[in-house]
Amino acid sequence: MHDVVIVGAGPAGLTAAMYCARGGKKTLVLGNTYSSQQSMGGLYENYPGFPDGIQGIELSERMLAQAQKFGAENQTEQVEKIVPLSNFFRLKTENWQYEARTVILAMGAGHRPLGVPGEKELTARGVSYCVHCDGALFRNKAVVVAGYGNGAARAVLYLANIAGKVHLLCTREKLVAESVYLERIKNLSNYTATFGAEITEIQGDDFVTAVGYKVGNTPRTVKADGVFVEMGMKPNADLAIALGLEMTPGGYVKVNRLNQETSMPGVYAAGDLTGGRLQVATAVGSGASAGISALQYLG
Template sequence: MSDNIYDVIIIGAGPGGMTAAVYTSRANLKTLLIERGVPGGQLQNTEEIENFPSYSHISGPDLAQNMFEHALKFGAEYEQANVQDIADEGNIKVVYTDNQTYKAKSIIIATGTKYKKLGIPGEEEFSGRGVSWCAVCDGAFFKEKELVVVGGGDSAVEESIFLTKFAKKVTVLHRRDRFRAQPILVERMLKNDKIEIVYDTLVNEIIGENKVSGVLLENVKTGETKTFSTDGVFEYIGMNPVSDFVKNLAITDEEGWIVTDDRMKTDIPGIYAIGDIRKEAVRQVVTATGDGCVAAIEVQHYVENLNAQLAESLS
């Protein structure tokens, strides 16, 4: 095979992808790491990490930068590009991006997730004008403002707390009567004097003129509706897999999550998936890095066996 064929292409530079790059490049595999945005994935949107071993406290962007520098330490190459398609040609996989085509003997998919949207009137219209999915990115624009956070999981709770650094008041709207977030996070939120909780409530519309001025709410138990004034809406209602580019490979379930075994293998030899994109993922930073390690070791064995087969066929 020619020198321009990589041993492995890792798609996605989140914690899992960057860990995989450390292991594959350290094993002297020719490695390319492709990321469509800023390395770090969801770490870039996380203000505080408290549960990653060896760090009792570190910001998400700082941890992402440390991981990225480590990922490139042993010679992995890096490209910023948006992967649009993958073709399985047996021993060779072809990766098509928005500006170039790459070939590799194996692929590790680590593209993670993107935020779900409410799908309500006003959401797209006011995106960037009061509607956000990233408190770390946009919180500073709302100093002394009144904000709404929609959701009931870890992200909604964590980001509502973070937003109180800037906002005068944060109202958390949750469609259920209890939070599914970690109890320690909920406890912190409930102790914050700047945060008010409204349970059993849906957001049916986001309203305003040039920017957000309020939301139309509905109580799920009584059916009562009302307009609630706010300067901004931060949405944290769950995640969707970033997997459109592998639809033709038939390795996802009906919702788009990639199905793997416990060795990170998909149904296609030489293609692996790790981290949040996996159907059975726990979706924590530490589990993504573990997935990256497992996949990298599997790739090393796969490439060694493939090279041995090719050498034997030529002898």
């Protein structure tokens, strides 16, 4: 029996683990820190304490090491079901099951798909949701970034150093991103953009060859070897929904922002799973709050 089991190994989960383990509780983190959005996010310039920025993967490794220093354990298994019992919880994975007196949910959020023909069929064959994972495959090739916000801006900047051509299909009338990104994009020589684009399909047989879209009622096509989808995030909330937790209208886990309590006693949630700004810094803060609350709950 663990005192605390944390589902998710991103910044929120690892911060909660550090607090709980440091507080003397038997703490287990279930999840692979290398698959977190933080680990795949490239260089972070806005996380405090690192004036020159820090790579997401390094930040994840440091957070995990700090939690483990205080005694937290980590298993890379994925939780498939959480069962609330009389005074504890049973968490089932594919090969094992664990028991805990309290649970902290920190499964994060995943990339929202375009939902157009060809996207699913060509995923991993030119369609990608991670520039830092797959960008190097498109050196000197033509790529499309589909999106509208900071994620799209960061993708454009990263890919411009690798690809021959980068075309942004912005689904809004302008790119809604931080000014520092917008200024850097202005200086790119291999970048073009279409604004107000409605993406209609991704074309290709074995691999991506083009992207179909409309501006107004006018259909257009842009040739591309790859498509990087940056359409925002959606919460990885299936476990929370199955557990019967109260959710927000946007599909996030509803929490008391003062202590990260969910609608079920003994269950806390933190990070991108609960909505908000979707930043590493805010995930860390909510993870700390959830960890402190779990310690108080356990007494």
